Amino acid sequence: MFEAHFQTFEEPESGVALAARLSAFREELVRRKLTGFVIPRADQQQNEYVAPSEERLAWLAGFTGSAGLAIVLPKQAAIFVDGRYTLQAGKQVDRKAWEVEPLADPPPEHWLTRHLSAGDRLGFDPWLHTSAAAERLAAACSKAGAELIAVDSNPVDSVWTERPAAPLGPVSIHGAQFAGEIEAEKLKRIRLEINKLGVDALVLSDSHAVAWTFNIRGADVSHTPLPLSYALVPKEGRPLVFIDHRKLSNATRDHLEQSADVEEPAALTPKLTELVKRGASIALDAATAADALSRLITRAGGKPVRGSDPVSLLKAVKNITEIEGTRTAHQRDAVALTRFLAWIDREAPSGGLTEIDTVEALETFRRQTCALKDVSFPTIAGTGPNGAIVHYRVTRKSNRRIEPGDLLLIDSGAQYEDGTTDVTRTIAIGQPTDEMRDRFTRVLRGHIAIARAIFPDGTTGAQLDTLARQYLWQSGLDFDHGTGHGVGSYLSVHEGPARISKLGTAPLKRGMILSNEPGYYKTDAYGIRIENLELVVGIDIAGAEKPVNAFETLTLAPIDRRLIEVSMLREDELKWLNDYHARVNRAVRPHLDDNATRLWLDEATAVLK
Secondary structure, three states: OOOOOOOOOOOOOOOHHHHHHHHHHHHHHHHOOOOEEEEEOOOOOOOOOOOHHHOHHHHHHOOOOOOOEEEEOOOOEEEEEOHHHHHHHHHHOOOOOOEEEEOOOOOHHHHHHHHOOOOOEEEEOOOOOEHHHHHHHHHHHHHHOOEEEEOOOOHHHHHOOOOOOOOOOOOEEOOHHHHOOOHHHHHHHHHHHHHHHOOOEEEEOOHHHHHHHOOEEOOOOOOOOOOOOEEEEEOOOOOEEEOOHHHOOHHHHHHHHOOOEEEOHHHHHHHHHHHHHOOOOEEEEOOOOEHHHHHHHHHOOOOOEEEOOHHHHHHHOOOHHHHHHHHHHHHHHHHHHHHHHHHHHHHHHHOOOEHHHHHHHHHHHHHOOOOOOEEOOOOEEEEHHHHHOOOOOOOOOOOOEOOOOOEEEEEEOEEEOOEEOOEEEEEEOOOOOHHHHHHHHHHHHHHHHHHOOEEEOOOEHHHHHHHHHHHHHOOOOOOOOOOEEEOOOOOOOOEEEEEEOOOOOOEOOOOOEEEEOOEEEEOOOEEEEOEEEEEEEEEOOOOOOOOEEEEEEOOOOOOOHHHOOHHHOOHHHHHHHHHHHHHHHHHHHHHOOOHHHHHHHHHHOOOOO
């Protein structure tokens, strides 16, 4: 019916192939005189989405989640995942060969201290771990009397005979009509931050930072328009951008060379060494810089200055052009979403649709805008019990038919040149139960509480997070993920440094875009999540003694009225909902091209009393 463009639904490899790989890998460790090895799910820049050539963890163990780490020893092997992926890892890896352990509590280092022996040699690839992660591994080895060995080449790559080539996605110019600020102005602001740090140069180890600074985008990883690259910005003189020249057209090279010298990636090591040997102090991003860079600086006689990448905050605060572009992207997305939601309501009650059908349909409606560059992450479409798996990804094997009485949770997003979207809606298929309506309404009240929040400048996400949970807490319920994450401008759909969560310590600043996505998940039954994107804006309050902020809701899509228990809403909450739906109708209706969808929208956004 619909042809998916960006997303596939294949099962990861399993069985005999994985057993043979683990055996060959252990033989390679013996050859290298290593007792064991640590394999993170990471590339050199700690990207969320990595190129196929960097999927070492998936190739070796069969686990395809976006976060995880494996440790292989001669007789034991363990894979460490967070709570989002415990069920998935248990299904994907061979439980006879692998233990499944928590990633955080206790951490992998705890497992290491119990399984390493005095004299053991644990290997790791210093290009795939941050310095902080390497230091934790070294401490665990020391505690066990073992030694941590930084390898020059990754042993996984030695046995991965059909490893894909590194990506060569073409680099494009992100024009001023989208970026809103030329490179020279951005570099001025970055240099002010370099001076504040008291260093001579800053390494941009995060490709998102390079893309933002030099107004370029790429196609090296799925779902995020990243050109894998590095940059070196001195406090004086021309910056250097390190990128594979095969990705550059004459136009993109000319664009980069207006503000930087362009070098091959292999030139980073000698250039950095040369700077350090001249006495320069170098700042590194603690979150994304590989331990190999710290080691390089130390070997050259310097001391790396590790801290937060100042570009992360500059990038997170959107300028007027980016904000207007994001508003336009959300309006465009809203038309596609409305067409999709109307289609679901027509087709799903018959029982003829599956989860894969919904993923393909939504992507098709977005492609019909003629502006879609990619989905911003693999669409989560979970019906019934699959909806209770927070980061569920449908495969042909798990694909479930949508039945009357189900809740369908669909979390999706789009990459447009003028903005990135991310939206979740929970849809009642047929008649929902009283419990479903109760839980949905509690989640909705938390969502409204965030959307209507008014807070002094400097407030952090952790200080707001409780607002989203309060009505669930009143019934002894909660959700185990953050309430919101930052969102980029035609960059990553998950962007730091700010977030709304128990761990959100970065202040929310005007111009930041964050998600608002409380939820509730009943294991083996259903899942609920309501997600809009919010823009931090300043507001005027008479008599206010300090600057005050609020949220402007960017997402425009109906919230399923059939799941709302109106008697549970306060009058001001009901007014917010009706006002929101009236706004959705005004923004979307003029752009719908068929009367049936317009009538559906009128009903979906009708006033609730």
